[in-house]
Amino acid sequence: MNVRLRSLARRARVCIWLAVLLLLALPTLTWLSPELLSPVLESRRGLANAARDLSPFLRAVGWLVTLPPFLVAAWGLAQFLAFCRLAEEGRVFTAAVAQAIRRMGAALIAASVLLPLSRVALRATGVVEASGVLGGGPALLGGAAPLLPIAVGVALGCVFLALGAVMTEAVRLSEENERFV
Numbered sequence: 308m309n310v311r312l313r314s315l316a317r318r319a320r321v322c323i324w325l326a327v328l329l330l331l332a333l334p335t336l337t338w339l340s341p342e343l344l345s346p347v348l349e350s351r352r353g354l355a356n357a358a359r360d361l362s363p364f365l366r367a368v369g370w371l372v373t374l375p376p377f378l379v380a381a382w383g384l385a386q387f388l389a390f391c392r393l394a395e396e397g398r399v400f401t402a403a404v405a406q407a408i409r410r411m412g413a414a415l416i417a418a419s420v421l422l423p424l425s426r427v428a429l430r431a432t433g434v435v436e437a438s439g440v441l442g443g444g445p446a447l448l449g450g451a452a453p454l455l456p457i458a459v460g461v462a463l464g465c466v467f468l469a470l471g472a473v474m475t476e477a478v479r480l481s482e483e484n485e486r487f488v
Contacts, residue, residue, distance in 0.1 A: 337373075412464045
């Protein structure tokens with residue numbers, strides 16, 4: 308077994324876990340601990356006090372409504388843990404790897420679709436209005452979802468889906484060739 312491949316796979320797994328933790332921590336810290344984000348909110352039209360003045364119930368609602376895109380993206384990243392495990396074993400060209408890549412692509416697309424939907428749901432719950440943010444509001448408190456992350460998420464998701472399809476076909480051809488030998 309290739310020692311370098313095993314080492315790289317282990318490092319990748321650590322990076323994946325850190326990214327998953329970040330994706331789960333970001334919305335949690337945003338809503339449940341707004342004082343940590345005061346410097347960011349201060350730079351957005353002085354809205355730090357509005358976030359702090361939200362009741363714990365409204366913060367929890369805001370957290371629950373904005374969490375789904377982050378959960379889906381974290382789940383998608385976690386799919387690469389199977390890839391890393393298989394890479395450590397030296398089994399990179401397998402159906403399981405192709406499936407992990409396709410799942411990552413699907414998760415990126417789903418998270419990109421969920422992002423604007425969570426923003427709409429956030430406005431529908433009344434959390435944004437209760438915060439005193441009228442009009443557009445900052446992205447952290449339910450403003451319009453930025454188009455660039457949505458577009459990049461969908462584009463990368465499509466790339467991963469296509470790559471997964473290529474890997475599936477490569478695995479199929481490899482298995483077919485092995486039968487002839």
